[in-house]
Amino acid sequence: MKWRKAAAIVAGLAVGGLWGGQAQTAHADYSLTQALASAPQGLPVTDYFVIDKTSANSANIQDTTNAKAPNTQAVALTGNTNQIGRIWTNDNTEFNLNKNTTASMWMFFDGRTSSSGDGMAFVLQNDSRGTAARTTNSLGENMGGETMGVWAPDDDSTQTTPDSMVTRAVQNSWALEFDTYMNAKPTTGTVGGALGFDADYSATAKQHIASNYPAQTSTYQMRALDSSGKTNYATMVHNGLISSTNYRLMTDGTWHHLTLTWNAKAKTMTYAYNDKDPKTGAALTGDSQTVPIDTSLIDPDNTGKARWGFTGSTGTNYENNLVVFEKVPGVVDSTSTVTLMDTTLGQTVASNSTVYAGDHMKLTYDLTYQDGSQSWKAITAKLNLPGSVSFNADADGNVGTITYADGQKQAISASKLSGQSLSILLDEDLSMDNATAKITLNGTASHAGSATTTAVASTISNFVGSNAITTASLDGFNVVSLGSSMTLALTGDSTGTKTITSATDATVTAKATILGGSPSDVTIHPTVNGEDLDNVKITASQASSGFTYTVPADKLKAGDNSVQLYATDSLHDVSNVVAATIDYQAGTLDFGDVSQNVAYTGALTGAQQQLTPTTPWDVSVSDTRGQNQSWQLTATASPLVDGDKALAGALVYKTNTGESPLGMTSTLIASHTSDGTTAAVTDVSSDWNDRTGIFLNVNGGASAGSYNSTITWTLANAE
Incomplete structure (x- = not known):
């Protein structure tokens, strides 16, 4: 309520002054206990806020008590009569006006319906008082009531303009108010005004949300109470109005979700209210408004930043005003999405679409870090998995994998599953350097009960970090049971490990048994070495x-190859998965002919010279491993010595593009990848001539002698 006792105040006494030392009546109000016990999942917030105590301030931070929402704190602004609360962010958590920013939170306004008052406001400000900023009366004391601790005070019925009023509001600010008490036009005889901020719109409205600039004269309109023109009051211009003709908009005893979206380029703020279900977290349409913000009015020094926070007030009427944060502006900006794929049908599962019992399903959650002053830390994925999908462990006991942007993988153990719930702490934080995490789980659609179709409910999953929370919603779908069935079995030599030496022999044989129906066709779904x-x-x-299924030659590797098959038919039957092993003895990689002794001879002339070998080099490589197999040939050479005497010179390897010394460091001589059509033997030295190959450089100061060196050839698989 806003200053309901104004008529009883003696003229000349500052209205707000009564609140400075007035005793408060204790209230046995269970809604605070209920609010803390039912609080949704939120963040710990003590690191982000400052509670200024330079004047009376009822704001505090409370630990919530809901066991399903651990480590959650609530900002509590008011909870009794005649209170003013304010809480502002510290210097490290300022709102960046130059970047797109999203903030999300849950708000609680008590359950006192028409007995509630007065509300609270989200505020951006650059008031020189910083964390001490609030509305004051002419004596510099706190001024609450309809001001909510942020708007200009209408406490002088003789004023004809708002010029004096706005100097006592929170300066350089923009506010979004959540007004739980309508201040309609005051009655004749009211002294001091202060009851008419909401007098200029529908008398049927009970509560409303609106925004404007508390310290701008354009926000207020002066009205005469009677024909004398000596008793006046102020009304407030409500931008981006959301209003209600009942008290369920705010004071219904439940939590209400708010999302604030700042568009830095357009300089607009969008506020979406009641856009999430407080019980399930599911997205709702809610009510939304987008308003322009003139940043020069809240940031006159063009710093690009603003302090933000909440203010609130009560009068004779009161309420418990609380806020729980999911995203604190500027700290972490992150998103999460979920996609369910029916890999059997090869399509995304859309809302209310149909899948069939036995279809193979892939569930993917994508987490993305977009911006922020901190990394997204200590993220716990709290997954509510869709019903009628079974997630079974693989041979290693895992049901899924988390893949990070940096290439690291984290296995998800089946032990983390509890029914259709799964909770897992991510191994890595997300940041600009490691911005994504993809959680993938593979399952199978299942059907239970006598009904032909099972409706699967939508699910909400939460990703709870220590400094940001996101949600991902998966729409519901339908699973249809079938009157027919199909099984698949391996046949012939595919029932055991099959050993082959040629890629053309990489085949798997199998047979399908179909009961209860007559399909027109069957589709084989192969997976080779983990690749679909x-x-x-x-x-x-x-x-x-x-x-017979033939494995593509380019998918084979030397040694054991895992081949998995399952089949589907035109009746939507899905068979079991059969697994075959093919041992591909793909030949060998080895040297062919390699010269054992090569001589270089010449007469010393006192000048530098380069000698060619007296007999040609012969170097070849034999690779019978098949297509797409690669190798590299490198060489090193020991120093050329005659007893204890070293040659003033060195062996070199020359190509058409240059030469490299042959020494103790490996030099690449040749590399090759088989395309399946070339000969198994590669003659490396076939194109060596008087310009390419291995030569001996002799310096001008070399001494005569018989010098020896050993070349070591190294052949390596290049995969």
Whole structure:
């Protein structure tokens, strides 16, 4: 309520002055206890705020008590009659006006409906008082009521302009008010005004949300109470108005979600109210307004920043005003999304779409760090997995993987599963240098019950860091059961490990058994060494009589190859997965012919010279491993010596583009990748001539002698 006792105040006594030392009545109000016990998941906030105590301030920080929302703190502004509360961010948590920013929070306004008052306001400011900024009366004392501790005080009925009023509001500010008590036009005889901020719009409105500039004269309009023109009051211009004709907009005893989105380029603020369900966290349409903000009015020195916080007040009526934060502006800007793929059908599962029992499903959560003054720290993924999807462990006991932008992978153990819930702490923080984490789980659609179709409910998952919280919503879908079934079994030599020496022999044979239906075709879904390959469609008759799947040669590796197959048909039957092992004995990599002794001879002339070998070099490599196999040949050479005497010279390797010394450091001589059509033997030295190959450089000061060196050839698999 806002200054309901104004009529009883003696003229000349400052209205706000009564609150400075007035005793407060204690209230046995259980809504605070209920609010803390039902608080949604939020952040600890003590590191971000300053509670100024230079004058009476009812604001404080409370630990919530909801066991499902651990480590959550609430900013409490008011909770009794005749209170003024304010809480401002510290210097390290200022609002950056030059960057797009999103803030999200939960707000609680008590459950006192029409008995509530007066509300609270979100404020951006560059008031010179910093964390002591608040509305004051003419004596410099706190001024609450309809001001909510931020708007200009209407405490002088003789004023005809708002010029004096605005000097006592929070300066250089923009405020978004959540007004729980309507201040309609005051009645004749009211002294001091202070009751008419909301007099200029619908008398049926009970509560409202609106914004404007507290210290600007254009925010207020002066009105005469009677024809004498000696008793006046101020109304307030409500920009971006959201109003209600009942008290369920705010004071209904439940938590309400707010998202603030700042567009730095357009200089607009969008506030979306009631955009999340307080019980489930599901996205709601809510009410939204977008308003322009003139940053020169809140940042006249063009610093690009603003302090932000909340103010609130009560009068004879009161309420518990609390805020729980999900995203603190400027600290971490992050997002999370979720996608469910039916990999059997090859399509994304959309809202209310249909999948079939047995379909293979891939669930992917994408977390993205966008900006912020801190890394997104200590992130716990609290996943609510969709019903009617079974997530089974692989051979290593894992149900999924987290892949980070830096390439690191984190396995998700099946032990983390509890029904359709999974909670896991991410190994890595996210930042600009490691901006994404992809959580992937593979499952199978399942069906239970007698109904043909099972409706799967939507799910909400939370990603709770120590300094930011995001949610991801997955829409519901339907799972249809089938009256037919299909099983798949390996046949012939595919039932055991199959050893081959040629890629053309890499085949798997299998047979399908179809019961309860007559499909027209069957699709084979292959996975080779963990990679999903192109599907192959065959007739149902071919599947039933037995079929052969040939592994693409370029997907084979030397040694064991894992080949998994499952089949689907035109009736949407999905078979079991069968796994075959192919041991590919893909030949060998070895030297062919390599010259054992090569001589260089010449007569010393006192000048530098380069000698060619007296007999040609012969160097070749034999690679029978097949297509896409690679190798590298390198060489080192020991020093040329005659007993204890070293040659003034060195061996060099020359190509058409230059020469490299052959010494104790490896020099690349040749490399090769087989395309499957070239000969198994590569003659490395075939194109060596009087300009390319290995030569002996002899310096002008060399001494005669018989010098020896050993060349060491190294052949390595280049994969």
